[in-house]
Amino acid sequence: MAKPRLGVFKFSSCDGCQLSLLDCEDELLAVAGAIDIAYFPEATRSDDVGHYDIAFIEGSVTTPHEAEMIQDIRARSTALITLGACATSGGIQALKNGADTAAFIDAVYAHPEYIDTLDTATPISDHVTVDFELRGCPISKRDLIELVAATVVGRTPQTPSHAACIECKLAGHVCVMVSQGTPCLGPVTHAGCGALCPGYARGCYGCFGPKETPNTAALAAQLANHGADNRQIARLFSTFNTNAPEFRKEAEKHE
Amino acid sequence: MNDKVIKVDMLARVEGEGAFKVVVRDGEIVGTEFRIFEPPRFFEAFLQGRDHMEAPDITARICGICPVAYQMSSVHAMEMALGITVDGPLRDLRRLLYCGEWIESHILHAAMLHAPDFLGYAGAIEMANDGHGDAVKLALEYKKAGNAIVTFVGGREIHPINVRVGGFYKVPRKTDFAPLREQLLKARDLAEKFVDWTASFTFPDKERDYTMVSLSHPDEYPMNEGRVVSSKGLDIDVTDWPAHFREEHVAHSNALQGFMVDGSSYLCGPVPRFNNAYDLLSDRAKAAAERVGLPRDNRNPYRSITVRAIEGLYAVDEALRIIDAYEEPDAPFVAYEPRAGVGMAATEAPRGLLFHRYELNDDGSIKTALIVPPTSQNQPSIEEDLQSFIGDILDQPDEDILLLCEQTIRNYDPCISCATHFLELDIDRG
Numbered sequence A: 001m002a003k004p005r006l007g008v009f010k011f012s013s014c015d016g017c018q019l020s021l022l023d024c025e026d027e028l029l030a031v032a033g034a035i036d037i038a039y040f041p042e043a044t045r046s047d048d049v050g051h052y053d054i055a056f057i058e059g060s061v062t063t064p065h066e067a068e069m070i071q072d073i074r075a076r077s078t079a080l081i082t083l084g085a086c087a088t089s090g091g092i093q094a095l096k097n098g099a100d101t102a103a104f105i106d107a108v109y110a111h112p113e114y115i116d117t118l119d120t121a122t123p124i125s126d127h128v129t130v131d132f133e134l135r136g137c138p139i140s141k142r143d144l145i146e147l148v149a150a151t152v153v154g155r156t157p158q159t160p161s162h163a164a165c166i167e168c169k170l171a172g173h174v175c176v177m178v179s180q181g182t183p184c185l186g187p188v189t190h191a192g193c194g195a196l197c198p199g200y201a202r203g204c205y206g207c208f209g210p211k212e213t214p215n216t217a218a219l220a221a222q223l224a225n226h227g228a229d230n231r232q233i234a235r236l237f238s239t240f241n242t243n244a245p246e247f248r249k250e251a252e253k254h255e
Numbered sequence B: 001m002n003d004k005v006i007k008v009d010m011l012a013r014v015e016g017e018g019a020f021k022v023v024v025r026d027g028e029i030v031g032t033e034f035r036i037f038e039p040p041r042f043f044e045a046f047l048q049g050r051d052h053m054e055a056p057d058i059t060a061r062i063c064g065i066c067p068v069a070y071q072m073s074s075v076h077a078m079e080m081a082l083g084i085t086v087d088g089p090l091r092d093l094r095r096l097l098y099c100g101e102w103i104e105s106h107i108l109h110a111a112m113l114h115a116p117d118f119l120g121y122a123g124a125i126e127m128a129n130d131g132h133g134d135a136v137k138l139a140l141e142y143k144k145a146g147n148a149i150v151t152f153v154g155g156r157e158i159h160p161i162n163v164r165v166g167g168f169y170k171v172p173r174k175t176d177f178a179p180l181r182e183q184l185l186k187a188r189d190l191a192e193k194f195v196d197w198t199a200s201f202t203f204p205d206k207e208r209d210y211t212m213v214s215l216s217h218p219d220e221y222p223m224n225e226g227r228v229v230s231s232k233g234l235d236i237d238v239t240d241w242p243a244h245f246r247e248e249h250v251a252h253s254n255a256l257q258g259f260m261v262d263g264s265s266y267l268c269g270p271v272p273r274f275n276n277a278y279d280l281l282s283d284r285a286k287a288a289a290e291r292v293g294l295p296r297d298n299r300n301p302y303r304s305i306t307v308r309a310i311e312g313l314y315a316v317d318e319a320l321r322i323i324d325a326y327e328e329p330d331a332p333f334v335a336y337e338p339r340a341g342v343g344m345a346a347t348e349a350p351r352g353l354l355f356h357r358y359e360l361n362d363d364g365s366i367k368t369a370l371i372v373p374p375t376s377q378n379q380p381s382i383e384e385d386l387q388s389f390i391g392d393i394l395d396q397p398d399e400d401i402l403l404l405c406e407q408t409i410r411n412y413d414p415c416i417s418c419a420t421h422f423l424e425l426d427i428d429r430g
Helices: A016-022 A028-034 A064-075 A084-089 A092-096 A101-108 A141-153 A164-171 A176-180 A216-225 A230-236 A245-253 B052-060 B067-082 B089-119 B124-154 B174-199 B238-244 B270-276 B283-291 B301-325 B374-389 B398-410
Strands: A005-010 A036-039 A052-058 A077-083 A132-134 B004-008 B018-025 B028-036 B212-216 B227-230 B245-248 B257-260 B341-349 B352-360 B366-372 B425-428
Touching: A005 A016, A005 A064, A016 A028, A016 A052, A016 A077, A016 A084, A016 A141, A016 B089, A028 A141, A028 B124, A052 A064, A052 A084, A064 A077, A077 A084, A077 A141, A084 A092, A084 A132, A132 A141, A216 A230, A216 A245, A230 A245, B004 B398, B018 B398, B028 B374, B052 B067, B052 B352, B052 B366, B067 B089, B067 B341, B067 B352, B089 B124, B089 B174, B089 B301, B089 B398, B124 B174, B124 B301, B174 B283, B174 B301, B212 B270, B212 B341, B212 B352, B227 B238, B227 B270, B238 B245, B238 B341, B238 B352, B257 B374, B270 B301, B283 B301, B301 B398, B352 B374, B374 B398
Parallel strands: A005 A036, A005 A052, A052 A077, A077 A132, B018 B425
Antiparallel strands: B004 B018, B004 B425, B018 B028, B212 B227, B245 B257, B341 B352, B352 B366
16 A cells, blocks of 8 residues: 655644654654655655645644635645644634734834735634644644554544543642632643643643533633633633634633 | 846745745846745734733744743743742753753754755655664654653643743652653763764855854853843843844845844854853863864854754753752742833743843733844844855756755754744846
8 A cells, every 4th residue: 555645734833733743753753654745844845746645734824825825735635634723723823813913013013015914813624624633732742643643544533522621630630720719721621731731730721722512601600700800711712722713702701 | 047046935944934035147146035934923913911921821832843932031021020030940940941942953953954954865754764764863862852851841842831930830859850860861972972973964165254142141051041242242231132133124024134233134043152152061062062173163154053963962961960950949930919010031042042022011911022033133144144155156056056055044943933923945047
């Protein structure tokens, strides 16, 4: 059987999710043995264009050029998979959605006329059909290896959609919200990180985005009981997955 | 033939999206452009109104390769604004975390992104599959030790979660360090071999008289704090930065370009640190530099790959020193009350000096933010290198010119997501 051809593409992002692939120090050469890495500009200057069995997409769509590019990649790919919060929900740069883009450009650049950008940062799924989404800001290496292994053999990756809260209980951490009143998004956040933040005595800040059917209203009420004001609650839901519909709606209730 | 445009529309093996163009008329280079088309993400704009405590988590997302640098510059700037000092074991733990990022970032760049230029491969995997497998495996094992430090102190290697204004959320116990210490002792041998491997390459014989800018500290190799100095006599407090440096917005780049106030270019990064602070390297790092014949006033930018390897070795030594001296602090962070204020800080990201400035409101929310990343500062110098270094090979095939241009740009380990908040080669021969 021929090795599947992989393309890795960057849209608006920090590079961290594709870096996770290069950070798989123990697995990288084995992965390179099982997959034909046809296009991955961060790793190689060979750019083998054509059809991809697997396309990994990092980043969100924030420019007219990116909006065109994703259509082209979709048309040339069998399985299109998004890596991380930017590609899956829009990422931190989606904080510009609903803001005054012209004012943002003015705040950063002396010559706004040189800047070509859309008013929004949007997830890949707003533009094309996505076959699988890997969550996280950044993605976890464990999920990435699982994704690669599953994709090579043609099965669905096992990335549970339950709450980070469940991972936290399994890890045996003391609940930071119950014991210290620390605001924590663990009850509404998608699993994948292994409940990292509570293990470091801080509240979850939601980098894996909303879990399946999250009860954000109940959590917001509990945060308020612990003394969080509306501005803090809105901010808590407005970070790396600010454009994920469940988080965005809850934030809007508190603005 | 005497007129042409040499260009690359998507520079590979760099962090982010960039391009370059060299314009040749009558056999002379008349223009060089290092173009950053990485989409702008407007961090400085959406930091306005956020809480100061969010700055290390949000600014980390500017760059997945050097998030620790963003976390360090932001927390130090905030601490100045808030009037607190973080010292003792908490300060040492920050330096340890930064050593981890230097190792991870330097070895990723040197082995996976830059070495293929010297050995003639498209990438590190192609290099590994063609007789250099042992070197690539060594580098991966060595790099892993850097990531192990970041994970140990920071919680995870990309976008660490344990850094906060005032210190950390949680600090390790002295006894927790044993496995990391063992891994670093092994990595130290790998680091020595890695220096020798990079020094075995053939380097283009090219130099420029750069103005080399770095931090300077009386007792420490530049990393977390210090005055801003240059090889041409600048010596200022970091709060005087805005009076001595400026940023310009040019049409061909989504990243602002950094200049000295007199409009001249300068260089920041590993080579300036090495030249300006050689005496503060560890004995082992200095011995390695001497062994491979790397002079302390090196002006050949292609040898930056070996400078990175030396700094990697230094970072392993420094990490071990910090671990051996560590005593658990009484509290994981210094407590404070939010207040209005202005704070500035510069730290040494793996690829160079990273300046942050914030104004805070009374409630600790951010009024304004200014971030000057190293690649922005190095852009003019990159363009001048292209102008200076390829003139004598313009009669060679375009592919050879392209390769030298790319290698020249990679000397800088440019971080384009940072700078835009990277590269196409475009040689215009008319």
